[in-house]
Amino acid sequence: MTGIPYTWEEGLVIMGIMMVMLVIAIGLSVWKKIGIAREYTYAMIRGGLQLFAAATLLYFLFEFEYWYYPIWLLLIAMALMGGYTSARRAGKMPKAYRITTPSILVGGTVVLIVLRVSGAMPFKPQFVIPLAGMVFGNAMTICSLALNRLTREFETNKPTLETMLSLGATPKEAMEEYGRMSIKAALIPNIDSLKTLGIIFIPGSMAGLLIAGTNPILAAEYQIIVYLMVIGGGIITSIMVIALSRRLLFTKAQQIAEWV
Amino acid sequence: MSILTIKKAKKMLGDARALRGLSLDLEKGEIISLVGPSGSGKTTLLRSMNRLIELDSGSILFQGENIADMDPVALRRKVVLVPQESVMLQGTVKENVQYGPKLAGAVGKCDVGRCLRDAGLSPKFAGKDAEKLSGGEKKRVALARALALHPEVLLLDEPTVGVDPKKVERMEGTILKFAREKGLTVVWVTHDVPQALRVSDRIANLKKGVVKEVTNASEFRWEGAY
Numbered sequence: 001m002t003g004i005p006y007t008w009e010e011g012l013v014i015m016g017i018m019m020v021m022l023v024i025a026i027g028l029s030v031w032k033k034i035g036i037a038r039e040y041t042y043a044m045i046r047g048g049l050q051l052f053a054a055a056t057l058l059y060f061l062f063e064f065e066y067w068y069y070p071i072w073l074l075l076i077a078m079a080l081m082g083g084y085t086s087a088r089r090a091g092k093m094p095k096a097y098r099i100t101t102p103s104i105l106v107g108g109t110v111v112l113i114v115l116r117v118s119g120a121m122p123f124k125p126q127f128v129i130p131l132a133g134m135v136f137g138n139a140m141t142i143c144s145l146a147l148n149r150l151t152r153e154f155e156t157n158k159p160t161l162e163t164m165l166s167l168g169a170t171p172k173e174a175m176e177e178y179g180r181m182s183i184k185a186a187l188i189p190n191i192d193s194l195k196t197l198g199i200i201f202i203p204g205s206m207a208g209l210l211i212a213g214t215n216p217i218l219a220a221e222y223q224i225i226v227y228l229m230v231i232g233g234g235i236i237t238s239i240m241v242i243a244l245s246r247r248l249l250f251t252k253a254q255q256i257a258e259w260v
Numbered sequence: 261m262s263i264l265t266i267k268k269a270k271k272m273l274g275d276a277r278a279l280r281g282l283s284l285d286l287e288k289g290e291i292i293s294l295v296g297p298s299g300s301g302k303t304t305l306l307r308s309m310n311r312l313i314e315l316d317s318g319s320i321l322f323q324g325e326n327i328a329d330m331d332p333v334a335l336r337r338k339v340v341l342v343p344q345e346s347v348m349l350q351g352t353v354k355e356n357v358q359y360g361p362k363l364a365g366a367v368g369k370c371d372v373g374r375c376l377r378d379a380g381l382s383p384k385f386a387g388k389d390a391e392k393l394s395g396g397e398k399k400r401v402a403l404a405r406a407l408a409l410h411p412e413v414l415l416l417d418e419p420t421v422g423v424d425p426k427k428v429e430r431m432e433g434t435i436l437k438f439a440r441e442k443g444l445t446v447v448w449v450t451h452d453v454p455q456a457l458r459v460s461d462r463i464a465n466l467k468k469g470v471v472k473e474v475t476n477a478s479e480f481r482w483e484g485a486y
Contacts, residue, residue, distance in 0.1 A: 163347040166312055167360040167405065168337040177350075253314055254332040 003212035058129060067125045075112075075132055079105035082140035089144040091151040092259050099244035100143050107139040107237030108132065111229045120225045134205070134226065135233050138190070142234035143241050145186035150242060153178040154249055154260050161256055171250040179242040186238050190231050203227070262321075263288040263445050264309065264339075264413060269318035271304055271469075278304040280469035281318065286413075289443040291435070293456035293477075296466035302449045303344065305466075306415045309447065310339040322413075337364055340411035344418045344449075346402035348390035353381075353401050356390045360409040370408050378438075379404035380423075380430035396423040403431060407438070413445045414438075420455070432459050456480070 006014065022044060029037040061067045083101025090096035112132060115121035121131055154161065157178065164174040197203065198220070202210070205226050209219035249257055264286040271279040279301045286292055294302045307313045309320060311332045320327045327335055337360065349356050354372050361370040373383035379400040385393075390401060403419055414435070420428045436459060438444040450456050456463050460477040475481075 159343075159345055159347045160349065162312060163343065163349065164359070166310060166336055166341040166343065168333055168363050168409065169359075170333055170363075173363060251314070253311055253328075255312055255314065 058125070061125050061129065064125075068123070071125065071128060074129070075109075075136075076105075078132060078136040079108060082108075082136050082143070086140050086143040086147065089148040091148070091155065093147075093151055093245070093248055094259055096147065096245075096248065099241055099248065100147065103237045103241040103244060104136060104139045104143050106240055107143075107233040107235075108136040110236055111135045111233035114232070115225075115229055120222075120229070130205075131226065131229075135230055138230045139233050139237040142186045142190070143237050145189070146182045146238040146241050147245065149182040149185045150175075150178060150245060150249075151260075153182065154256070158256060158260060165254065165256070171246055171254050175242075175246060175249065182242060183235075183238045187231075187234060190234055194227060194231070197223075197227070261288050262286065263323060264447075265321040266305070266309075267319045267321070269305070269308060269320065270316045271301075271308060271313065272316055273304060277469055279308070279315070279318075282466070282470050283318075284464060284471050284474070286445055286447065288445055289439055290461040291439050291446040291448060291459055292474075293448045293450055293460040293463045294466055295450060295453060295456050295463060296472075300466040301469040302466055303417055304469075306341060306417055306447060306449060309413070309415055310336045310341045312336075312341065337409055338411060339413040339415065340406045340409050341415040342402050342406045342417060342419050344421070346395070346398040348393065348398055348401065351390060352386065353388050353390050353393070353404075354386040356401055357386075357404050357408050360405060364409070372404075372408075375404040375408045376401075378407055378434045380427040380434070396427065399423050400427065400431065403434075407434075411444065413447065415447050415449075417449045418451065419448070420450075420452075428455075435459065453480075 004011070022041075026037045026041060029035070029040065061070070064070075079101055082104040083097045086100040086104065087093075087096035090100070112121070112128075112135060115131060115135075116123065121127045154175075161174050161178075165171070193201075193203070203223055206219045206223035209222060210216060214222075249260065251257055262285050264284075266282060266284045269279045269282045270277075276299070278299075282301060282305060284292075284305075294305065296302060304313070308315050309327075311327055311330075314328075322330065322335065322339060327339075340360075349359055353376070357372045357375050358367050358370050361367045372386050376383050376385055381397065381400045381404065385397070385401070390398070393401065399419060399422060403416075406414060416435075420431055423431065432455070435444075435446055435448075439446055448456070448459060457477050457480060462474055463477055463480045464474045465472045465480075
């Protein structure tokens, strides 16, 4: 049972009808001169094409007997993409991908291993791929938020950091408070969404399971497992990115790096 | 005996040549003032002396050892900088004064009241929020914070700007006492030439990143200084 009450051909027609919504939104944007029409259209087309490309890939992977061979490449590609995307949030920090990629890779992989060992993730592409996407995606978001906050703190508090160094603090001691603040700030969206679980929104995996006809209690249970893992991965990633960024924020002579 | 020897120090800051082969020798227990126009390299020299920045070429020897080979943290606890901008760390005045000793594992030996008195502040200030102090009070907390580390060399960058004259007298007196009684070496950057004449044993006149001349304070001539 798929849970979706129509065939894929019928789905195309429904999608076409839904496009009317997009046209109305664009029309309103042009009329009210909001200025988002071009970007909205571009985002919609790009997002749609990406999703269909991913769906085609998944379709073949799900059918492929030896699906687990290419999966490693896919996981590494997810971490690399996440690392490069996240590095762009690091302000002027040079070669930030050197710290974002390993942080996302480690945070995501640890979680996937725990999911697999605990039995929550059967070794099937239908489970591994979407869960990996969720875990790596969240790790990337948290990595970006943490790094963005940390570099901003450094740029605005350079005199304070130098005062600490000149009073004999090591780089680790000087950045401790800013690191803590950055990790906390990066985790706020996750914590807030945890608090509102089931009240304001039904999260993605649970919604998917419900549509597919899973018992709501079982779906909620699975959602909580997924959330715990996703947040765990985020915490590992954020701690790692802050620890690794020390190498780029300070010189070997324990001075603030020139780019700050 | 030389405590600090600067040899042909060169440093570029962006496109500007801040130090252009500057050399200077400092004796233990002396107070030397660095005077000269803005951009002459005074602050850059101070920041190089405790390795907040690295020289491009040349060397600085502390007690005969090249500071480039020393652990920067250990050096900064002995050669302490009081920067021009007195940034207060979050917390009380007491926490600020104890910051350095705490990191060095010597908070037990830190007499906060004494340090504050030496810097011209009442010990009653200890419990105040450091960030809410006036500019002049912050300057004095910054001095107290540096003295709490029992430095061997104190690098002062315009330490009395914004401090009222009576307190300036107190601060100058403390630094002179530390130099005479405890052998503290002081490098004092100032634009206030009368102050340089009051407190210094020697005055070094800097221009365009080099030492133009070093004289005993009593022989210093105003004319060439700016």
